[in-house]
Amino acid sequence: MTVSSPKPQSPFYEKLLGNVDKQLLHFRDTRDSFILDKMNEMYLKYFINNVVDKPWKDHLFLLMLFYREKNSNVRYIYRIVATINRRLSHLFEYYHLTEMEEFDTETHLYQYFKGSIFKEDSDSMRSLFLKEYTTCSYTTRKWVATKILKEQQEYFQQFIFPMPSYNASDFSFTKSAKEQAQRTRKSETDVIVPLLSEIRSEGNFRLEKLERLRNAYLKACERVKLQNVVLPLDFTYDEPERVGERYYFRLWDKPSFVLNHQDQFKTSIKAAINRTGVYSDENNHYFVEFIKAEKLDEDEEAEGLWFIELFENGVVGQWTQNASDDEIKQKRELLNSWGYGEENSNRNTKPFFSTHKGILTPSTFVSIHKDKVDGVLLDVEPLYVAGTFGLLILDICTTTGARLNELLQINNSNECIRTVKVDNKLRFSFNVIPKGRDEVEAFYISEQTMKLIQRVGLMLRTHYATEKIPSVLYRGNRKQLFPKPKPYFFQYHSKALENFAIATSLRFLLHGLRFDTQEGKPVVVKTHLLRHAFATEAVQRQKIPVDIVAKFLHQRDLKITGYYSEPTPSQISQSMSDLHDIISDYIDLDEAVLRAPEELEKELEEYKEKVGVFNNVIGGTCVTNHVCPIKMACLGCQAKIPDPEKKHELLEVIELSRDMEKRYSALGLTIDVKKAKVMRKHARNELKEIELIENYREEQNYEPSIHFNK
Incomplete structure (x- = not known):
């Protein structure tokens, strides 16, 4: 005791x-x-x-x-x-x-x-x-x-x-509240589903933009240290041709900032000159001032960095501290207009406060003195950390439908990350305990997702200056299942991330992408919304049976999967239009009946020689380890990962579909003509996603030329 x-x-x-x-x-x-x-x-x-x-x-x-x-x-x-x-x-x-x-x-x-x-x-x-x-x-x-x-x-x-x-x-309000919540979720899902690939690609583009900012910042810091440059140091760099913008920055450290703004400081000047106390070398750190962005070739206003408005409006971190009532009201209304709070609500939501040290929120010095400059003061590393976590979250949620608690379990161990070699190619999965289970189950992921996990691992090793990711205690739900420290990927400053840090990182990465429901209400992308979108995309657009999607989502209750994957208002409208077009065609009622487990087992035996995890298919790789969800019709299947190296196969499919359409049309086979058109549509959609993958891969290798000016 x-x-x-x-x-x-x-x-x-x-x-x-x-x-x-x-x-x-x-x-x-x-x-x-x-x-x-x-x-x-x-x-x-x-x-x-x-x-x-x-x-x-x-x-x-x-x-x-x-x-x-x-x-x-x-x-x-x-x-x-x-x-x-x-x-x-x-x-x-x-x-x-x-x-x-x-x-x-x-x-x-x-x-x-x-x-x-x-x-x-x-x-x-x-x-x-x-x-x-x-x-x-x-x-x-x-x-x-x-x-x-x-x-x-x-x-x-x-x-x-x-x-x-x-x-x-x-009380009747309980049922009413539940029904309203479901309607809201489905209305939000309606907006997100058609844009999943574009959202994922924009996330990749944005992280690459942060990577370029970070590299430029680190090179500026290195120049100051090696050449004994007196701060501040101005520097610029150009974004890739797709962006076509030039960014202007100024590098500061704490003493130089005080000495160049002496009229706004009283008691700190002597300490800054002598570099003592909070201005000593061990307590010093670099930060940047974003000056402006300009277009290179067009007479237009530059878009700049998507997150600058968050700092300009002072809504990052605990923004209510030291703010007047009028300032709080103004910022609250702004956040509500972006969809981060309830309209006409007096609740002060803090969507960009991670509650985790080193993630998004700037240092105390930058936060206190941000109003002393005309530009925007930024701590670069917290931005990069939030963006890196945000992209991994986005990628996993949109390609596996994983829950937030399952994300937090991913760790750098042989028990969790597993790699197998199939047809001389490495294939990957992470193995975690789904909700309501006590044993690990596999979530199959693409090479792209694995690269993002490795990217987070590199960021953590750099942060800790160690060869291995350190082990920390799990801090998510169901802690009793994870009593021992593990090298979790979602950790920073020696603490595992919690739900709010995950949500903040995702919000930060996607801020400014405007999504509105049919009623005109803004939609904020959340992990659970992406899970709904993944299920809806799989069932309604890709026509994968509910029982198979339940396996993807690691759900036992098919009723819940059915709710997750219910058609959205837009899909219902489109389906009615399609039905009117083919009203004379047949409907296979057998396909509409949910299959019993015995039937699934029978189909598994029938297909197990033909399908399996990581099989090569047209335009990509199959990652389902269950019965083929759409009976080998791989084009447009949610269980397939598009592969840029197989782009030529999709181009051949498009040419083939045109030939099929002509032949079937001449024979009067109207249904087969429609199938050929659908085939071409799916192939084009996958080509579009591959094009986006190629674009952000290209930008990964882009190294801007950095120019320094005193």
Whole structure:
């Protein structure tokens, strides 16, 4: 047993003392350590600023004790505390309540959930609050009864939120909220599905753009070190012909920035001159100022770097800190217009705050002094790290449909990354534990995906200055399955990434790609949305049976796969149009019936000699290890990875389809004429994707000439 101090050592202890019940404040875990000392400043600051004067302060503090002992995600604790505090504040104000003893779940809460008050609140808001409130009440009650000494239980029970007698099934909003969420998801999927290859390609182009910026930045830093150049140092470089732009930058370090902006500094000048304290060599670092972008050959305005507007508008990181009410309102409205928050909402969403050191968010120095220049101050490495993670996330989600939790498991071990040689070519898979399982299963990936994994590995080895990726503790869901540290690819600064860092990296990479639903609402690409899009593409556009797609997605419940892959509004409209065109054609009802497992096994026996993982097919490589999903009609199949080296095969297919169309037309075989046209359409689509692959491969080898100016 560890010897603990007589009082908590948390820097927040003094602010909480006298505001929170003393027994709660001094509560210790089984090792006799104060739980307060293990709490995170994120939710403690919120609690101090927003809760300590509320009647339910001790109830929420008990809740924080429970979730901290459960080792829950920091942002999850923050969200739970903020949600309950916000809703109770509204209810107490509406009913003029001043004490928790006055609060009646059967009256006050019930009227809210019934919709009698706060009618402007959506069904999803009511549904979420009911779920979170009842979960918190139940789990804290169970924790007190099982984890706290019996002599303390009665005292602590007074701080448990009262449990209502009703549940979600008693209200219509639960079903309504679920249906609305499904409609929203399908509407968003409708936008994304036709653009999957273009989105993936744009992600590749953007990472290459970041790579060129990083290389130019590193060369500028090297020039300063080797030639003893006095900063600032201006440099420019040209983007490839496809972009046709020139970028202008200025390299700074902390002392040079202070000395060149002395009128805006007071106490730091002497330290900057002598390079002491925070301006010493060991505490110094380089950063850049983006000056401008200009077109090389056209009289047009340059697009520049896609992420510059995020920094220009000051919405990266914890943008609400030190901001006035007017600034917060303006930035919130801007983020909402981009789709990162709810329209007309007062909630301050932080879509570009990774909560992970070194990912996207700039250093404290750059953040504090960003307004002292006319250009835009940038820390280059956090941008590159976010972009590199973002592209790997995008690639895996759009080619395998993997879940976020499955991404986080990918690690640099023989048990996870497996390579086999088929027909003298290396083929790859990663092996992780899917949701609801206890054993690893294989996710087959392309050579392109493997290169991106290796790219992340190189970035991590460079970051750590080691030959191998270090092992860290897993921090995603289902932690109990992964108790030992592993060399996870999704890690940085000695910590495994969590969900929010994944979402932030993906948002950053794709920011500015405007996607709007048919109702005109902006769509933000998320990992789960890409999973829906992958399933919808496979079933609705590529006609792969639902039971096979369930294997791709590692899902056991075919109903869920069916929901994921339901046709989108646009697909329904297009299908009706196609149906009108071929109304006299036949429909094979047998193909529409979901096959039983016995039938699948029979088909597997029938096809196992003909198909298999990594077989060569027209225009690419087959990566399914199940029954051929479309009976060997490989053109347009979601289970195939297009291969630029097989481009000539697709060109031959196009010529062949033209010849077939002429022959069938002459014979009056209208259905076969349509099949020939579809064949040509699929081949052209795959050629387009191959062209995009060729373009970003070409840009990978582009090395811009960098020009330096004093």
